[in-house]
Amino acid sequence: MAMKIGEKPFKERVSDGIGDLFMRGAVSSAQGRFRSGRLNAAEELGNWEDWRKLGEEIRTHTIENLDYYLELLSENVTKRGGHVFFAETAEEANEYITNVVKKNNGKKVVKSKSMVTEEINMNEALENAGCEVIESDLGEWILQVDDHDPPSHIVTPALHKNKEQIRDVFRDKLGYDKTEKPEELALFAREKLREEFLQADIGITGCNFAIAESGTISLVTNEGNARMVTTIPKTQITVMGMERIVPTWEEMEVLVSLLTRAAVGQKLTSYITALTGPKQVGEVDGPEEFHLVIVDNGRSKILGTAFQSILHCIRCAACINVCPVYRHVGGHSYGSIYPGPVGAVLTPLLGGYDEYKELPYASTLCAACTEACPVKIPLHEHLLRHRQGIVEKEGKAPVFENISMKAFSMGTASPSMYNIGSRLAPKALGAFVKDDKISDGPGPLKNWTEIRDFPAPKKDRFRDLYKKRKKERGE
Amino acid sequence: MMAAGQVYNRNSFLDNLAKNLGRERRHQVERPEWDHNPQWGVLKGATQDELVEVLKKQCLLIHTDVHETVSSELPALITHLIKEYGGKSVVTWDDPRFEEFGLSGLPKELNEEEIAVRVWDQEGGEENLAFSATADIGITFSDATLAESGTVVLFSDKGKGRAVSLLPVIYFAIIPKSTIVPRMTQVAKHIHNKVENGELVPSCVNFISGPSNSADIEMNLIVGVHGPVRATYIIVDDK
DSSP states (O other): OBSBOOSSOHHHHHHHHHHOHHHHHHHHHHHHHHHHHHHHHHHHHSOHHHHHHHHHHHHHHHHHTHHHHHHHHHHHHHHTTOEEEEESSHHHHHHHHHHHHHHTTOOEEEEOOOHHHHHBTHHHHHHHTTOEEEEOSHHHHHHHHTTSOOOSSSSSTTTTOOHHHHHHHHHHHHOOOSOSOHHHHHHHHHHHHHHHHHHOSEEEEOOSEEETTTTEEEEEESSSHHHHHHHSSSEEEEEEETTOEESSHHHHHHHHHHHHHHHHSOSSOSEEEEEESSOOTTOOSSOSEEEEEEEOTTGGGGTTSTTGGGGGOOOOOHHHHHOHHHHHHOGGGGSBSSOHHHHHHHHHHHHOHHHHTTGGGSOOOOOHHHHHOTTOOOHHHHHHHHHHHIIIIIOOSOHHHHHHHHHHHHHHSSHHHHHHHHHHHHHHHGGGEETTEESSOOGGGHHHHTTSOEEOOOSSOHHHHHHHHHHHTTO | OOOOOOEESHHHHHHHHHHHTTSOOOSOOOOOOOSOOGGGGTTTTOOHHHHHHHHHHHHHHTTEEEEEEEGGGHHHHHHHHHHHTTOSEEEEOOOHHHHHTTOTTHHHHHHHTTOEEEEOOTTSTHHHHHHHHHOSEEEEEOSEEETTTTEEEEEOBTTBOSGGGTSSSEEEEEEEGGGEESSHHHHHHHHHHHHHTTOOOOSEEEEEOSSOEEOTTTTOOEEOSSSOSEEEEEEEEOO
């Protein structure tokens, strides 16, 4: 699966999402729990705003000096016997990874959760090379077993599925014969995957934060699968987006504290695992060989632009969890593995406006995302900036918006035009009014009234009423 | 010391980043003093006893049992807990602290009760993993302990295998009271100082907070996924 998920156009994807009542219920209850977790964790600290400012300072400095810190990281990885491959494109990354797997005669690959490997479509490249690739994060595994259903959330990828659906997937694909109780489903996954871990030749992980000063990569998890992937197989490959880096252990600590609180309201997740190179001489477990693949894949184009701060993102999903649009349309509507506000900013930057011009409009610009972001990325401002770019430079705004905005700007351009327009509206729309509402509007109103009613224009206008009142008071 | 690794495509990749950032490559950058440092204010000035209380309270939230004891009673408590959990096979680190805390007789004592014990053996290769994968209980000491988050920090080493705290169904961590610090900040600083002094960082540093868990099915918390299903901390007064 690459960054793009599904072939349907945006409007159809949104209709599918809005029509999926289970998904909408699951998403809104999850949003509630995520949100209260984050708020409680923030309140407990008392000075959350200082933490966010520190997070912003660290991310700004690191991305400003990204070339320096990546060089330092790669030096320190190689000092500890690890190999580093800088990949400008997805193809280069996949070719290197496939070669490492082949050279080690790898047949069975176990993976822990990684968005960037989804983005570069790594699984398919490895499968084409004849490998079996097994996802080991519980949510990712459920999706893989269900014929590669796409993820709908970056922290809990199977959020759109209920436990009965998961039970049925396990039953149909793997002969599961127990109930839909989450504990039983998880125990089944534990037993099935335990076998896979013990037989795997290659372990592949993502990376939450690489630590430049020591050549360390850190993984933030709860299930223990990333520890399995880096303890048992003889070869470990870690794939990181090039911006996933901090200067020292001290910044790693701060960002991990921000990530776990903002993502799930935990002080720390069950496991923070910091790995440096392959195992040392005399150690029994851990990989004998370690490869770090640092991926650009379009990110460098964002450097030096007004969008640079989107590279500060630490993938906590706090913005997704507060977004009112995500709440209703769900993750699949975004057509990208990166949904929600962060996805609406990042996806068009990585994938281009041709494919993703609708995403910056999938927002109410309410700024809840910006307020939730633990590293203070001005997400709603980026969305607005995208809209400006789409309209001004590319002329690619959705057609409805073009017409209605033109009409609106004509009607509001001068006081006299506005005056005439608002006086004419009740008459012009009279035929469509029923019970003071318009349910089936003409022209530009149609897109609105397909989904909800539009209030009929009132005959009494504020400016007339104001004039009348002034007259009555003798002013 | 192992051979250095290889690095590929670095210069063209980094040159491109510098170009997009609108400047020459930077080869020397000073990490700034950050304007905000709230992390150092958490549990500032707390006594060791206060930190123990914070740790115990946090353990309630992360589904972790806590026991407190003194050094002289530690062996008896551990034997008791192993039996209480019905453990039939136990794997431990090969760590001098087991002897310092009077636990070197533990394997023999447990064998007499028909409980199999394996001490991690750096010459034993894969046997260590095979035993751990089917063991009921894994036992390690904590190298540093974080009160705020209820976390034990483990530094891997020759006798200190990663699998002991991962593969068995139940995990026991022995926490000498002197290892408890307020939060992750103190341990990160400690490791950072080591790096600055040119010391090697352990190949694996694990920050473990309770048993493994997941919320991937309908956001319900499931305790026990791929790692241990239960976790127990034993705080021992080592002063």
